[in-house]
Amino acid sequence: MKIDDYLNHIDSAAISGHVKPDGDCIGSVLALYNYITRNYPSVRTDLYLEEPGGKFDFLKGFDRIDHACEIEQNYDIMFCLDCSTKERLGKAQKYFKGAKKTVCLDHHVSNQGYADENYIFGDLSSACEVLYHFLVKEKMDREIAACLYTGIICDTGVFKYPATSPDTMRIAADLMEFGLDTNYIIDESFYSKNWNENRILGYAVQNSHLVFDGKVVYSVLSEKEMKAFSVTQKDLEGIVAQLRLTRGVKCAVFMYETGESCYKVSLRSEAPFDVNEVAGLFGGGGHVRAAGCSMEGEPGRILEQLLDEIGKRLEGRSD
Numbered sequence: 001m002k003i004d005d006y007l008n009h010i011d012s013a014a015i016s017g018h019v020k021p022d023g024d025c026i027g028s029v030l031a032l033y034n035y036i037t038r039n040y041p042s043v044r045t046d047l048y049l050e051e052p053g054g055k056f057d058f059l060k061g062f063d064r065i066d067h068a069c070e071i072e073q074n075y076d077i078m079f080c081l082d083c084s085t086k087e088r089l090g091k092a093q094k095y096f097k098g099a100k101k102t103v104c105l106d107h108h109v110s111n112q113g114y115a116d117e118n119y120i121f122g123d124l125s126s127a128c129e130v131l132y133h134f135l136v137k138e139k140m141d142r143e144i145a146a147c148l149y150t151g152i153i154c155d156t157g158v159f160k161y162p163a164t165s166p167d168t169m170r171i172a173a174d175l176m177e178f179g180l181d182t183n184y185i186i187d188e189s190f191y192s193k194n195w196n197e198n199r200i201l202g203y204a205v206q207n208s209h210l211v212f213d214g215k216v217v218y219s220v221l222s223e224k225e226m227k228a229f230s231v232t233q234k235d236l237e238g239i240v241a242q243l244r245l246t247r248g249v250k251c252a253v254f255m256y257e258t259g260e261s262c263y264k265v266s267l268r269s270e271a272p273f274d275v276n277e278v279a280g281l282f283g284g285g286g287h288v289r290a291a292g293c294s295m296e297g298e299p300g301r302i303l304e305q306l307l308d309e310i311g312k313r314l315e316g317r318s319d
Helices: 024-040 086-097 125-133 142-155 165-175 183-189 195-208 225-227 239-244 277-279 301-313
Strands: 013-015 044-048 078-083 102-107 116-119 210-211 217-219 253-260 263-269 290-296
Touching: 013 086, 013 142, 013 263, 024 044, 024 078, 024 142, 044 086, 044 195, 078 086, 116 225, 125 165, 142 165, 165 290, 183 277, 195 217, 217 239, 217 301, 225 253, 239 253, 239 263, 253 301, 263 277, 263 301, 277 290, 277 301, 290 301
Parallel strands: 013 044, 013 078, 078 102, 102 116, 217 253
Antiparallel strands: 210 217, 253 263, 263 290
16 A cells, blocks of 8 residues: 555645644654645545644755645545644644544554554654655655655664664665765754754753652753743753653653643653553553653652653562
């Protein structure tokens, strides 16, 4: 099965990904958008996504993303990428409901399959790696390859995370054959930060705490603190990953306030700790080593609940 099999004899297509889009989400939706518009120009193709960070504006099609989702349109098909539930489509859910056919391509193990057709490969590194297998290489160009490479870079931590396989590396090599400036892509999409992003990263690490004999680290940011550093939620990427790098830590917890008594929780872990299991207890999910959820309440109480479940698993308890 290829994406092309869905594109014959249709007039319109919508593409979307998850709320608070990261590099893999942005890379995959843009890769598919560019693939369709390049090879099927007669198909009306619209791309819906929450406004992403500007660090990805070097990717072709970035300026074509519709953030408002105000258009009233029913599509012949809608593609959902890197999105584990239809609720995480955000405003784009209305296009999902009105589409004649829906297709999901994802790599989140928590995805139960919500579209008409679902291609979920939890052992692959990224949604971009999943999408690569559905595209015809001869119909790709350098811009499409750059989008895919960007997503793979972001979700593998530059080929470092456990889901990076020999096949992942072979795909990256195939994409490099399109003449990519890989140093530029890696720096722009993964390493570079603006001044405020670096300041808030340092603050979050400085104000982190170790518990469970140094096996767990956590940090919490309030809206007031984010405002003091002139940052938004888009500027917090990479904080939980930096916390996880603390020597001896098996699990990292990063929370930030998204509204009154509402918090976004990000979890990262070392093998064999399964943070997807913990996130699932609170209505979230993701991957075995990287997962998240949203919780309501006082931050101290939220932390107490999270750390209790984490502690049980560290100690091998099931109560």
